[in-house]
Amino acid sequence: MDVGEYQRAVLEHKDRVYSFAVHLLRDSEEGRDVAQEAMVRLFTHRDAVVPEAARAWLLRTAHRLCLDRLRQRVARPQAEPEMLDEIAAEHGRPDREAVGRQLGVKIEAALASLSPRDRSLLLLREVHGMPYEEMADTLSVPLGTLKAALHRARERCRQALLGAGVQP
Amino acid sequence: VSAPVSLACARARAGLQARLDADPAQRVDAAEIETHLAGCMDCRALARELQEVQDALRAAPVLHFPDAALEEVWERTVRARQITRLRRGVAVWGGLAGRGDPGRGSACGTPRAAGPAGTFRGGGAAGGGGGPVRVSA
Numbered sequence: 001m002d003v004g005e006y007q008r009a010v011l012e013h014k015d016r017v018y019s020f021a022v023h024l025l026r027d028s029e030e031g032r033d034v035a036q037e038a039m040v041r042l043f044t045h046r047d048a049v050v051p052e053a054a055r056a057w058l059l060r061t062a063h064r065l066c067l068d069r070l071r072q073r074v075a076r077p078q079a080e081p082e083m084l085d086e087i088a089a090e091h092g093r094p095d096r097e098a099v100g101r102q103l104g105v106k107i108e109a110a111l112a113s114l115s116p117r118d119r120s121l122l123l124l125r126e127v128h129g130m131p132y133e134e135m136a137d138t139l140s141v142p143l144g145t146l147k148a149a150l151h152r153a154r155e156r157c158r159q160a161l162l163g164a165g166v167q168p
Numbered sequence: 169v170s171a172p173v174s175l176a177c178a179r180a181r182a183g184l185q186a187r188l189d190a191d192p193a194q195r196v197d198a199a200e201i202e203t204h205l206a207g208c209m210d211c212r213a214l215a216r217e218l219q220e221v222q223d224a225l226r227a228a229p230v231l232h233f234p235d236a237a238l239e240e241v242w243e244r245t246v247r248a249r250q251i252t253r254l255r256r257g258v259a260v261w262g263g264l265a266g267r268g269d270p271g272r273g274s275a276c277g278t279p280r281a282a283g284p285a286g287t288f289r290g291g292g293a294a295g296g297g298g299g300p301v302r303v304s305a
Contacts, residue, residue, distance in 0.1 A: 003246055003249070006245070006246075007242075007246060010238075010241065014233040014238060014241075015230050015231060015232055015233050016230060017233070018231055018232075018233035018237075019228075019229070019230045019231040022231055023228070028231075032233070032234060032237050035233060035237070036237055036240060036241055036244075039241045039245070040241060040244050040245055043244075043245035043246070043249075106224065107221070107224040107225055107228070110221075122225055123225075125189075126222055126225035126226055126228075127225055127226065127228045127230075128230075129226075132189075147189070150189070151182075151185040154185065154188070154218060154221060154222070155218075157221050157225075158214075158217050158218055158221050161217075161221065162217075
C-alpha cells in the first residue's frame with residue numbers, strides 16, 4: 001500500500017486496534033503504546049501489505065506485542081479495576097459508570113480471569129466481530145482449531161461468571 | 169455443568185455454539201436444538217447464559233484512540249519520511265552545488281546512491297532538468 005492508503009488504513013482501524021490492545025492488556029497506557037507500535041510497524045511494512053489486509057495485519061501485530069508485554073508482566077502485580085477510570089479520564093468523561101456499564105463490569109471481570117488466548121478469541125470475535133478466516137490469520141491458527149478454541153473460551157467465560165457467583 | 173452430559177445434550181450444546189457463531193460452514197438443525205431445549209432445563213439455562221455472555225461482549229465499546237497518540241504515529245511515520253526525503257533532497261542539491269561539477273550534476277547515479285531505489289530519480293530522462301524529482305512511493 002502507498003502512503004495515502006496507509007493513512008486511510010490507520011484512520012479506519014485505529015480505534016479497533018487500540019480497543020483490542022486495551023482490553024487484552026487491561027491497561028489503557030500500554031494499550032496505546034501497543035497500538036502505536038503496530039501502526040508504526042505497518043508503515044515500515046506497508047509495501048508488503050494490501051489495504052484489505054491492513055486490519056488483520058494490525059491486529060495480529062498488536063496481539064503479538066500484547067503477548068510480549070503480558071509475558072514481561074508476570075512478576076508485576078496488575079492494577080485491575082483502575083482501567084475503566086483511566087479510560088474515562090483519558091477521554092475526558094468523568095462518568096466512569098457509563099464506561100463500565102457499556103463494557104459490562106461483570107464481563108470485564110470475567111475476561112480478566114481468562115487466559116490471554118481466550119481473551120483474544122472473545123475480543124476478536126465478539127467485540128470486534130472479526131470473521132473466522134481473518135481471526136485464523138490474525139492468530140495464526142487453523143480454522144478448525146480456532147472454532148473449537150472459541151467455543152471453549154466462551155464456555156470458560158460463562159463459567160468465570162458463574163464461579164464468581166454472578167449470573168450472566 | 170460439571171456433571172456428565174448425555175449425547176443429546178452434547179449435540180445440542182455443539183449446535184448452540186454454532187448458532188451463536190452464525191457460522192454458515194456449520195450446519196445447525198434449529199428444530200432439533202429447540203426440541204431438546206424444551207425438554208432439558210440445563211441446556212436451556214446454558215443457552216440463555218451463553219447468549220447473555222455474547223450480548224454483553226458485543227455491547228463493549230470501541231474505545232477512541234487518543235488524538236495525541238495518533239499525532240505521534242504520524243510523526244513517527246509519514247512526517248518522518250517527508251523530513252528524511254527533504255533532507256536527502258537538500259543534501260543532494262547541496263552536494264551538487266558545492267562540487268560545481270556539471271558533469272556529475274547531470275548524472276542520475278548520485279541521488280540513487282543517497283537513498284533507496286525509487287525514492288529519487290535523477291533529472292536525465294525522467295525530469296529533464298537535472299535536479300532530483302520526487303516520486304510517490
